[in-house]
Amino acid sequence: GAGVSQSPRYKVAKRGQDVALRCxxxxxxxxxxxxxxxxxxxxxxxxxxxxxAQLDKSGLPSDRFFxxxxxxxxxxxxxxxTQQEDSAVxxxxxxxxxxxxxxxxxxxxxxxxx
Amino acid sequence: xxxxxxxxxxxxxxxxxxxxxxxxxxxSASNYFPWYKQELGKRPQLIIDIRSNVGxxxxxxxxxxxxxxxxxxxxxxxxTQPEDSAVxxxxxxxGGGATNKLIFGTGTLLAVQP
Numbered sequence: 001g002a003g004v005s006q007s008p009r010y011k012v013a014k015r016g017q018d019v020a021l022r023c024x025x026x027x028x029x030x031x032x033x034x035x036x037x038x039x040x041x042x043x044x045x046x047x048x049x050x051x052x053a054q055l056d057k058s059g060l061p062s063d064r065f066f067x068x069x070x071x072x073x074x075x076x077x078x079x080x081x082t083q084q085e086d087s088a089v090x091x092x093x094x095x096x097x098x099x100x101x102x103x104x105x106x107x108x109x110x111x112x113x114x
Numbered sequence: 115x116x117x118x119x120x121x122x123x124x125x126x127x128x129x130x131x132x133x134x135x136x137x138x139x140x141x142s143a144s145n146y147f148p149w150y151k152q153e154l155g156k157r158p159q160l161i162i163d164i165r166s167n168v169g170x171x172x173x174x175x176x177x178x179x180x181x182x183x184x185x186x187x188x189x190x191x192x193x194t195q196p197e198d199s200a201v202x203x204x205x206x207x208x209g210g211g212a213t214n215k216l217i218f219g220t221g222t223l224l225a226v227q228p
Contacts, residue, residue: 004157033215042120042203042218043158056215091157095214101146101165101207103216105157 002026004106006092012112013082021077021109025094032075033103034067035091043091049075050098082113116141118206120219128227133191135222137204140185144206147180147187148216153200161202162189194226 005024013019025032031050035043036059045059051072060067064082069075079086089110093103117140127133139147148163164171164178164187171178175194180187191198201223205216 031214035216040221042205042221043216045215045217048215059215093216098214101214102148102160102163104160105150107157 004092004094004104006090006106006109008109009107010110010112012114015083015113017082018078018080019082019111021079021090021111023075023077023092023106025073025075025092026096026104027073028096029094029104030072030097031095031103032069033093033095034075034077035093036061037089037091037108039088046077046090079111082111084113087111087113116144116206116217118204118217118219120204120222122222123220124223124225126225126227127194129194129196131194133189133194133198133224133226135189135202135204135224137187137189137206137219138185139187139206139217141206141208141217142185143208144185144217146207146214147178148205148207149176149178149189150203150205150218151200152203152221158203191224194224196226196228199224199226 034046037043048056049069064080066078089108091108092106095103119138145166150158152158177190201221204219
């Protein structure tokens, strides 16, 4: 079946621009996670949704970062007034339930802020 | 805070040899420990996981061991092949509820020399 998909795969933004990154989780998966992966590093947690509820946003680095999942399926991560330090790969992962543990990742969106 | 340490950062082995990667976690409430393989420019791929109620799990050439008392877990790959070359990440999670985010290690670059 279809895995997690993300779009766009690559995004170049000028400093100060707003960007929106999309995640389509595996159909029926309740849990959705966003992670940020800097070059040469492991993914770092940003935020977590259970259906449409954002239960954990402790990893969002600043109030410029905002995520939503209004209908409990597709999610969007928005970054306002992008800065160079926002350059990274943004990964989305989904999990079938809140307690299953296994998370399946999308291919990521590589964001470059110039 | 929650932390996962991973060693070594790079590992080079000859084809057919074994490879071992070790991780240590700090959150004593962690009960789910997955391992991901990430090839260059690709998504992290779940290869094996273990829960805290078992000490060892094996899947063909891959095995994972867990020592909850010492907060250590390890990945063992036997009979390595060139296609095993990738970056491997360990992670830890509470595996459910509102805080099942994955905390990742810093990664191990495994190079299998033919």
